[in-house]
Amino acid sequence: MAAPTTKTPMMKVALYEGAGSEELSAVDRGAILKSLLEKGVAISCIRPGRSVTPPPGGQLLVLGRFNEAKPNEAEGENGVTVRFRDIAGLSVDQVGKIVDEVRGGTPAKPWKPWFPVIDYQRCTNCMQCLSFCLFDVYGAPGGKIGVENPANCKTDCPACSRVCPEVAILFPKYKAGPINGDEVREADISREKMKIDISALLGGDIYAALRQRSTDAKARFSKERDEKRAIAERKACLTKLQQTLQEALDIPAEVMNALPSMDMIKAKAAAAATANS
Amino acid sequence: MPDNARILYCHCAYAKVVPDEVKNDVLRRLAESGVAFDAVADLCELSAKRDPALNQLVEGVGPGNELRIAACYPRAVKWLFNAAKVPWPEGLEVVNMRVEQAEPIVQILLNGRPTDQPAPPEEEPAAV
Numbered sequence: 001m002a003a004p005t006t007k008t009p010m011m012k013v014a015l016y017e018g019a020g021s022e023e024l025s026a027v028d029r030g031a032i033l034k035s036l037l038e039k040g041v042a043i044s045c046i047r048p049g050r051s052v053t054p055p056p057g058g059q060l061l062v063l064g065r066f067n068e069a070k071p072n073e074a075e076g077e078n079g080v081t082v083r084f085r086d087i088a089g090l091s092v093d094q095v096g097k098i099v100d101e102v103r104g105g106t107p108a109k110p111w112k113p114w115f116p117v118i119d120y121q122r123c124t125n126c127m128q129c130l131s132f133c134l135f136d137v138y139g140a141p142g143g144k145i146g147v148e149n150p151a152n153c154k155t156d157c158p159a160c161s162r163v164c165p166e167v168a169i170l171f172p173k174y175k176a177g178p179i180n181g182d183e184v185r186e187a188d189i190s191r192e193k194m195k196i197d198i199s200a201l202l203g204g205d206i207y208a209a210l211r212q213r214s215t216d217a218k219a220r221f222s223k224e225r226d227e228k229r230a231i232a233e234r235k236a237c238l239t240k241l242q243q244t245l246q247e248a249l250d251i252p253a254e255v256m257n258a259l260p261s262m263d264m265i266k267a268k269a270a271a272a273a274t275a276n277s
Numbered sequence: 278m279p280d281n282a283r284i285l286y287c288h289c290a291y292a293k294v295v296p297d298e299v300k301n302d303v304l305r306r307l308a309e310s311g312v313a314f315d316a317v318a319d320l321c322e323l324s325a326k327r328d329p330a331l332n333q334l335v336e337g338v339g340p341g342n343e344l345r346i347a348a349c350y351p352r353a354v355k356w357l358f359n360a361a362k363v364p365w366p367e368g369l370e371v372v373n374m375r376v377e378q379a380e381p382i383v384q385i386l387l388n389g390r391p392t393d394q395p396a397p398p399e400e401e402p403a404a405v
Contacts, residue, residue, distance in 0.1 A: 010328070010329070010330070012330070026308055026309040026311070029308040030304060030305045030308035030309065033304060033308055033316055034288075034301065034304055037288040037290055037304075037316055037317075037318050038288070038290055038318075039318075040290060040291075040318040040319070040322070041318060042315070042316065042317045042318060042323075042330060043315070043316045044313075044314075044315050044316075045308075045312075045313050045314050045315075045316070046313060047311065047312065047313040050313035053333045053336070055329060055330060055333070112291045112292055113291060113319060113321035113322040113324075113325045114321075115321075115325055117324070117353065117356045117357055117359075117360050118356065118359075118360070119352060119356050120356070120359065147360060150325050151325075170352070170353050170356060172294075172321055172349055172350070172353035172354075172357060173289075173291075173292040173294050173321060174294075175294065177350075180294070180349070180350060180353065180375070181349060181350030181351075181352040181353025181354070181356075182350050182352070183350075183352065
C-alpha cells in the first residue's frame with residue numbers, strides 16, 4: 001500500500017446551509033456529498049444552529065449558495081485559513097473542480113488503506129505477528145506489540161491474522177469474519193486454520209513438502225532419465241502446493257513467494273525477546 | 278433525535294466491502310433528511326494517518342451527547358480509533374452497513390436505537 005505521508009495542510013469541506021444562504025435541494029446535496037466523498041474529501045453538512053470545527057492549522061472550505069458576497073479567503077482561529085466559494089448554479093462536477101483547485105489537485109492514485117488493527121481485548125502480546133511479518137509492520141516499543149509501520153503492509157494480505165492464536169488481528173477491509181472485525185466465535189478460535197502454528201505453516205509443512213517433492217522428482221528423474229520431464233513435474237508440484245496454501249489461507253502469491261524461513265522467524269523472535277527483556 | 282446526538286457517515290471509498298446500494302442509500306436518505314452530519318471518505322484512512330479529525334469527531338461525546346457512526350463492524354471501528362490513539366468514549370454507537378439494510382440504519386442514526394433492539398455487546402474499553 002502507498003504510504004499515507006501527505007504533508008499538505010489538512011482540508012475540511014463544509015457544505016453550508018445556515019443563515020445567509022439558500023438551502024440546496026436534497027438531490028443536489030446528495031449528489032455533491034457522494035461526488036466529494038468519492039474524491040476522498042471529508043465533509044460537514046452544516047444546518048442552522050450547527051457549527052464546524054476546522055482542522056487546526058489546516059484549511060476550511062465553505063461551500064454554499066450565499067445570499068451575500070463572501071471573502072474568498074479569511075483568517076480563522078488557530079491558524080485556520082477559511083475559504084468561501086459560492087456554488088449557486090454550479091454542477092456537481094464544477095463543485096468538484098473547486099475542491100480540487102483549493103486542495104491543490106487530486107491525489108495521484110486511489111489509496112486502499114490496508115493494514116492490521118489489533119484488538120487489545122484479545123491480544124496476549126505473544127509477538128507471533130512480529131516474528132512472522134516480513135515487512136516490519138509490527139514493533140514492540142516498551143514491550144507492547146503495536147502496528148508501527150502500517151504503510152509497509154501488503155495490500156490484501158491477511159497472513160499475520162492467520163498466525164495470531166487469539167484472533168486478535170483485524171483487517172477491516174477483509175471480506176470475511178472474524179478478520180474483518182465480525183464477532184469472534186468459539187468456532188473461529190478452534191478452527192484449525194486460525195490456530196496455525198508458525199512452524200507448521202512455514203518451517204514444517206511447506207519446506208518439508210518441498211523437500212519431499214524434490215526427492216520424489218529426483219527419484220523419478222533417475223528412473224526415467226528424462227530431465228525436462230522431471231523438472232516440469234517438479235515445477236507443477238510446487239505450483240500446486242503453493243496454490244493450495246494460497247487458496248486455503250487467502251495469502252497473495254507475492255507474499256507466499258517471499259515467506260520467511262524458519263531461521264528468519266527465529267531470529268526475529270529472538271531479537272524481540274532480547275529487546276523486551 | 279436528541280438535540281446533542283451527532284452523526285458520522287463513513288463512505289468506505291477505497292474498498293468494495295460495504296455494499297454500494299446500502300452505503301449510497303444511507304447517504305441519500307441522510308441528505309434528504311436535512312439533518313446536520315459529518316461524512317468521511319474512509320475511516321481506515323483517517324486511522325492510518327492518525328488524522329486529528331478523528332479526535333475532533335469524538336470531542337464532547339459522552340452520555341447525553343451521542344455520536345452515531347454508520348460504518349462497518351463495531352469491533353473494527355473501535356480498534357481503528359484505538360490505533361489512531363483516539364479514546365472510545367461512552368455514547369458512541371456504531372451501525373454496521375456491511376450487514377444491515379439502509380432503512381433501519383438511517384432510523385438508528387436519526388432516532389437512536391430502539392430500546393427493544395440492544396446494541397451489539399460492548400467490550401471493556403481499553404487504554405489508548
